[in-house]
Amino acid sequence: MSLPKAFVAIDLGSATTSAALIGHATGRWRLIAHRSAPAGVDADRLVADLVRRVRSSDSSLLAELEIDADASGGIVRLEARSSPPRRIAVLAASRKQRLRLAASARKAGWLVSGASVEESDLLVLARLALSRDVQALLLGADNSPGRGERRRLSDLAALGAAMRCLRPELMVVLAGGAAIHESIFAASGDTQAAQLLGGSDAANRRVADADSTLPAQQPVIVAPDPRRGQPSGSSLQGVLESLRGLPDDSRLGIARSVASLGHVLGRSVEAIEVGARAGLRVRAWPTGTTGFGLIPPHACLTDAAPAPGDLSDDVLDSVAAWSTEAVDRHRLADRLRELDLAPWGDADGDGATFRLAAAKGAISRLVDGSPELGGSPAPELLVAVGGILASSPPAAVALALADAVRPPGVTVLACDQARLLGPLGALTDEEERQGLLADLAEDLLLPLGSLVLPSGIKPGRSAGRLRLVSGTADAEIDLRPGTVRVVDLPPGQSGRISADFRYNVRLGSWGRHFEVDVAGGLCGMIVDLRDVPLRLEGPPETRRAAREALLRAAWPELGQ
């Protein structure tokens, strides 16, 4: 795509439609204006509104960008959209294989239901495959299955072929050792034409023109073993992701943009996205020419949505763990269901804090579900993406990231306020994307601040001292274990911290003395001396009070 002087980046999310006007003005690409609205609002209306606002504030800019204010529909668009959630039935010969396959499918953004021949009756597997909400079947086995698994696998393949005959619209993926049964599926295509529609004896006598009524048959796809790839399972994840996502999928777009951003900034970058239907965690390291243009390791989890479809005990616990209100489980479930039905509703007052708690629960599940993306070293830049995080106060978002991600080290926190990472990832030309991001990085990343989070802090009166020296400030604080301190460091400023600990801690690396550069942001520099992972002690009321006190410090308007 050859970019004109101005274009609109549109992100069509499950809950939110956002549009950003980007133009080449005064020698570089700039974010001119952006806004978002609930998904029901037409994107054309948003674009027209953006142009109207720019015209009312600086009409000469429109002329410079060669935009006809009366024909906003003519502006070039770069679109990305959230792929709708789809369900896959994972059928395996053994429990171990089911768990492996389900993990890959889950990280590829599928809703997963699963069963294995080892654990369940074949009738249970058939019920799963015939469910109306299932769009694909994933059958898998070890590359060199044992005798028991081999025997079960042949029954499983026969069942899979029969299910495909009944529901030709099902995509069938054969992973690992299941691929040796591909021929059974080829034969089932022939029987499809002979399938009878209608039921009992009387119905069996009726003519059923199967060819004209059944949906078109999907091809059988042979995929790699669920252990292949680095990290393990990523090869199968890639295949499943390509089957799930639309070509302009916004989550894959975010992953591509994060890789480009890492390359442009020369930093390791991690993005945490909390969407209405799924969450995404992606991590990229600065690369040379190797890995140029590749999608970095990522996990897209449907149960990392603020209100996932399956409200399991784990989901309710993870939200209750961050809620500042005493709320019983039934009421919590009702509020989450309401959030799912109306993601933009009740966004002020108590509703705003509940949405943030739901988002923190989602981030916790996302981090727990992608352990291979965590660990040391912490990313140098952590970007928050998604409607709830973009609309919450910056300090509360920074605290949410510190609470739920807990990257040990020094990390710059930012927020993709204009939801640009997804649409920019839709660009097919990697060099073009990098050129845009090099110019736009400052505009699109709203600086939240820096997070200093050492791990290995021991209980006691003081762990040492920290001094921040910046252009306008020189502050020194006592490092008291279990506390969170905020030091003022405005956006646009940078400083250098010098930390002296009484014992060895990990702040990127293990040591006692550290000197690190930090960047300013809307909430300054956060020094978090709580445990990694976070452990709050005491009865529930005490823990809730501690959470509320911390949140009130970051969000003083609470209760107003």
Added chain:
Amino acid sequence: MRDRPPEMRVDPVEPLQWIARRRIVVRTPLINFTLGPGDGALVSEGDAVAPGVPLCERTLDARLVDVGRLSGPTWPVGGEAGERRRPPCPGNWWRGAGERRGSGERKVAWPPSGTLLYQAGGRWTAAAGEYQSILVSPIHGVVRAVRNGVGVTVEASGTGLLAAVAAGEPSRGCLDLPGLTDGDLPPSALDVSRAGRVVVAGSRVSAQAIGRARAMSIHGLIAASAGENSLRDLRAAELRQRASLAPPAPFGLIVLDGYQRRPIASPILALLAALAGSDVAIVTDPPMLVFDGSDLPLPEMPPDWIRVRSGRYAGREGRFLEPAGYRRFGAGMHLDGAIVCFADETEPTTLPFADLERFVF
């Protein structure tokens, strides 16, 4: 803190277009009836169905049955003029031979029946059982798609009132709109005199009310909201009934708005009042109340009539006056504001645009 200057973010020319639209009715909707392994359809594509016409046969105790080898071609298909035979394939209805069960006088022959499931090593396995129940159509319509073990799709000839959530089984009955007290119906009002009816239960329906309605043979409930725990209890009760091999009584529940208490919207209540006394059907996929005929007594509303969808004013209705610009709301959240005048007030109220909805017929 002071509010930010009221920058006009919402288009002042067509501000109503920024309010979420809620479609209330849909004409000739497609209704799905889900089948599972062992279930067979009793209708064919193109058949006209009416309330009470058997749609499908459900096997309540489906299990895997070894059918053995079926030498094809087995199944006679085709009209009388050109009957031909086709080999068996998954989904075909199958009836087994009688099986001796029990001992002495209690020894009975009971042939299992169900659908063929899969073929492995030349032998067929069926999902079959001895107990079947018949699902009858609750609506008038034409069968559009039929697949044994998967489902039956019927294009209803009437109109559907869209709902947010449904639970239970498709059912049909006379629409009963009792007098509501503060928008609610006390559970004691669900008595045996309402057996066989579909009752409008007001703003919220509890697990107790659902249990009582089922015990009184009421065919369905309509409410604005129901708690997740009530819906879960209903699903569990259905599973228990199915496990007991007793044919499930037709009982359906549709929830018009969601999970948090709010009154039924006035246009919907007006529509239900107009339909009171006529036969309606509750269907669960999609969640909908279907009624016959397309000449609906649709209530007339002013074009700027809005309802609060969520937030502390949820359920209240009134007229949209004008956009309020970018305003500061509770907890310091800055959102696009709308000025509305509620029906029972004279003073205008400012609340977030995203909390509003307007109705579209």
